[in-house]
Amino acid sequence: MERTSTKRLPIFEAAVAVFSEKGFAKATMEEIARRAGIAKGTLYYNYRSKKELFLSLIEEGIERLEAAVKREIARRRDTSSKLEALIGAQLSFFEEYRDYCKLLLSEVWGLGSRWEKQLERLRSGYIGIIKDLLQRGQAEGIIRQDLEVNTAAMGVFGAVAVAALNAFLFERQYHYESLLQTLKNLLFLGLNEREG
Amino acid sequence: MERTSTKRLPIFEAAVAVFSEKGFAKATMEEIARRAGIAKGTLYYNYRSKKELFLSLIEEGIERLEAAVKREIARRRDTSSKLEALIGAQLSFFEEYRDYCKLLLSEVWGLGSRWEKQLERLRSGYIGIIKDLLQRGQAEGIIRQDLEVNTAAMGVFGAVAVAALNAFLFERQYHYESLLQTLKNLLFLGLNEREG
Amino acid sequence: MERTSTKRLPIFEAAVAVFSEKGFAKATMEEIARRAGIAKGTLYYNYRSKKELFLSLIEEGIERLEAAVKREIARRRDTSSKLEALIGAQLSFFEEYRDYCKLLLSEVWGLGSRWEKQLERLRSGYIGIIKDLLQRGQAEGIIRQDLEVNTAAMGVFGAVAVAALNAFLFERQYHYESLLQTLKNLLFLGLNEREG
Amino acid sequence: MERTSTKRLPIFEAAVAVFSEKGFAKATMEEIARRAGIAKGTLYYNYRSKKELFLSLIEEGIERLEAAVKREIARRRDTSSKLEALIGAQLSFFEEYRDYCKLLLSEVWGLGSRWEKQLERLRSGYIGIIKDLLQRGQAEGIIRQDLEVNTAAMGVFGAVAVAALNAFLFERQYHYESLLQTLKNLLFLGLNEREG
DNA sequence: GATGAATGAGTCTTCATTCAT
DNA sequence: GATGAATGAAGACTCATTCAT
Numbered sequence: 001m002e003r004t005s006t007k008r009l010p011i012f013e014a015a016v017a018v019f020s021e022k023g024f025a026k027a028t029m030e031e032i033a034r035r036a037g038i039a040k041g042t043l044y045y046n047y048r049s050k051k052e053l054f055l056s057l058i059e060e061g062i063e064r065l066e067a068a069v070k071r072e073i074a075r076r077r078d079t080s081s082k083l084e085a086l087i088g089a090q091l092s093f094f095e096e097y098r099d100y101c102k103l104l105l106s107e108v109w110g111l112g113s114r115w116e117k118q119l120e121r122l123r124s125g126y127i128g129i130i131k132d133l134l135q136r137g138q139a140e141g142i143i144r145q146d147l148e149v150n151t152a153a154m155g156v157f158g159a160v161a162v163a164a165l166n167a168f169l170f171e172r173q174y175h176y177e178s179l180l181q182t183l184k185n186l187l188f189l190g191l192n193e194r195e196g
Numbered sequence: 197m198e199r200t201s202t203k204r205l206p207i208f209e210a211a212v213a214v215f216s217e218k219g220f221a222k223a224t225m226e227e228i229a230r231r232a233g234i235a236k237g238t239l240y241y242n243y244r245s246k247k248e249l250f251l252s253l254i255e256e257g258i259e260r261l262e263a264a265v266k267r268e269i270a271r272r273r274d275t276s277s278k279l280e281a282l283i284g285a286q287l288s289f290f291e292e293y294r295d296y297c298k299l300l301l302s303e304v305w306g307l308g309s310r311w312e313k314q315l316e317r318l319r320s321g322y323i324g325i326i327k328d329l330l331q332r333g334q335a336e337g338i339i340r341q342d343l344e345v346n347t348a349a350m351g352v353f354g355a356v357a358v359a360a361l362n363a364f365l366f367e368r369q370y371h372y373e374s375l376l377q378t379l380k381n382l383l384f385l386g387l388n389e390r391e392g
Numbered sequence: 393m394e395r396t397s398t399k400r401l402p403i404f405e406a407a408v409a410v411f412s413e414k415g416f417a418k419a420t421m422e423e424i425a426r427r428a429g430i431a432k433g434t435l436y437y438n439y440r441s442k443k444e445l446f447l448s449l450i451e452e453g454i455e456r457l458e459a460a461v462k463r464e465i466a467r468r469r470d471t472s473s474k475l476e477a478l479i480g481a482q483l484s485f486f487e488e489y490r491d492y493c494k495l496l497l498s499e500v501w502g503l504g505s506r507w508e509k510q511l512e513r514l515r516s517g518y519i520g521i522i523k524d525l526l527q528r529g530q531a532e533g534i535i536r537q538d539l540e541v542n543t544a545a546m547g548v549f550g551a552v553a554v555a556a557l558n559a560f561l562f563e564r565q566y567h568y569e570s571l572l573q574t575l576k577n578l579l580f581l582g583l584n585e586r587e588g
Numbered sequence: 589m590e591r592t593s594t595k596r597l598p599i600f601e602a603a604v605a606v607f608s609e610k611g612f613a614k615a616t617m618e619e620i621a622r623r624a625g626i627a628k629g630t631l632y633y634n635y636r637s638k639k640e641l642f643l644s645l646i647e648e649g650i651e652r653l654e655a656a657v658k659r660e661i662a663r664r665r666d667t668s669s670k671l672e673a674l675i676g677a678q679l680s681f682f683e684e685y686r687d688y689c690k691l692l693l694s695e696v697w698g699l700g701s702r703w704e705k706q707l708e709r710l711r712s713g714y715i716g717i718i719k720d721l722l723q724r725g726q727a728e729g730i731i732r733q734d735l736e737v738n739t740a741a742m743g744v745f746g747a748v749a750v751a752a753l754n755a756f757l758f759e760r761q762y763h764y765e766s767l768l769q770t771l772k773n774l775l776f777l778g779l780n781e782r783e784g
Numbered sequence: 785g786a787t788g789a790a791t792g793a794g795t796c797t798t799c800a801t802t803c804a805t
Numbered sequence: 806g807a808t809g810a811a812t813g814a815a816g817a818c819t820c821a822t823t824c825a826t
Contacts, residue, residue, distance in 0.1 A: 191383055422800090583722070583735070584668075787826085
């Protein structure tokens, strides 16, 4: 039940910025309001509480990630290309929304029990897409049969997420193409050099 | 300069439990003291502040992880076995200290700028070990040359960490062997079924 | 200067309901507006402030009580019947407007200094009627001379009010006739069994 | 489970003063602390919340009233004297603790549903004492049989309470003896002049 | 060494009131 | 006349930290 739409966008952006800089607990409604250029009361006019504001951010972000990835996948025919596109889409999403993604990993991923609903949303949403592709790939014989898909899906997500955040947040400079290529090589071909 | 008190072990355990359940900001010194069976003042007698207590936990944890992994690595001769052992050691460490590892990912990893020193410690410490092994492997020709080692090291760490936490924290039951095998297969051999 | 709006009646009823459920301080203009089926701004179009709305309620209520009692009194000839009628009228008013009367006792009576004007209104209004009747009765020799009229008038009001509210608000079921009879017996004849 | 006793007395007195001046909702913890000469945090160290502080006040007050009245009653032999003593004791309690009694009537009596437990405490406690005496009196034939005891007990309480508060809080000067005598005459003998 | 009562700065949240439409 | 989005002052409550015993 969205209220005014005029105010919600600036609030959204300010909130993502503050939450990702300070973390959920250290972020203050005061600062979010100030950065959004509105009064504190207006924040509460639009969102019932700090928690609701936070959760709506997470929800919205997960939806955007899903949408972005689905769009890219839909463009490819074969499962292999789809998986490749998925990795590319996740990486590019993490690059564009690095602040939001930091939030995603630190608050939602790290904690868990307190945000069960949102976690489940992520798992059945984005992780579910990876899992489906892996299963289809196994059926088609192009993905190794000896992979348990849940674990493998989490592994793929984790590898991209951690490598991406490390590069985008903590490296002064990074080479996007090299990052993407290394992740694809690692995940599709593995660490091992193929012998002869 | 550690104080010599015999109180530090129970404090350590209580602190890990509370911090990982509540997160840094929501954890209270009151509760840590209560769970450790001591008075709040005693906490401050042993640690200057909440932050110092927290950081000493993280420090200690990273050291344990490094030590555990190094021990396993030292037992193997060839680089390949060492890498395999490293993944096993990380997984087993995450299983044993799941609470601590949740902390590690949510507070230290997710945030960053605020704990730079600790992050750097993790990166140059544990991630550094992975990186060194990968480099040695490339020199020996058993690791793919087309992998940028920093990215690959982060990818390996992230894949294991995320898959492990998901299994240990959120799955009612998990099959440790299958988890380990899938991660090894994924990381060493890649997703692709080898043709021919 | 009452505004002419047709909105004032629904507002009145909603306001009495909300104020008596929550008390003055916990009642919100928001809820009063919602229950009256109007917008918050409209409330302020009709009443300058929360306090004014509240006071106009109290004023109105005291006037209704006075009017009801005066009407009943006017019907009787002798002072004794008038006093009897007064008690009956107060009891029946408290039964019909129990919410309003709860308000009256809790906010106006209990506090005092803050609403001096309204209190004075009540005292010189309704209590004044009782006092006048008692004085007339004393002059006529049908009311005990050893009663100080101010105190007695307050005592009569208090006995009826407290017994009435207790019955109407907190007893699941009550017997109106028995209530009335007991109050009349208590107040006119006293507790003591007459000897001889 | 009382905490420190050193701090609780000044808090008690400051709280009664502030609550009775402002009412529950308008009273602030800040002001109570200031008047008690302690920091706000200390208030919360001794009482979990504003509500708990308030309720403990009410509880304590009801107990004191009960104790005072029981003490006086115990000194008399016959039921009639006991009832007389009860009225005297209530009046003198209301004179001494006028602030507290204002609180009692405005917050607890007036509201009700929100403080059910405390109300019940009062009803079964103090009102119960009156009721018991009336019943015993009826059995002994010295109290009118045509009085329903619940109603009569409430009436007695209400008459004394309302007359007392009016005198002690709002009259510049009052004559205690006259007040007491009028109430006793009113309640024991009734309004009616005895004919013949 | 150990304790826990006391502190007060810092936050979330509520709500009467205003005003542009 | 009517609306409801926006405001900001005010207040309950938390908790890291201190210090006298």
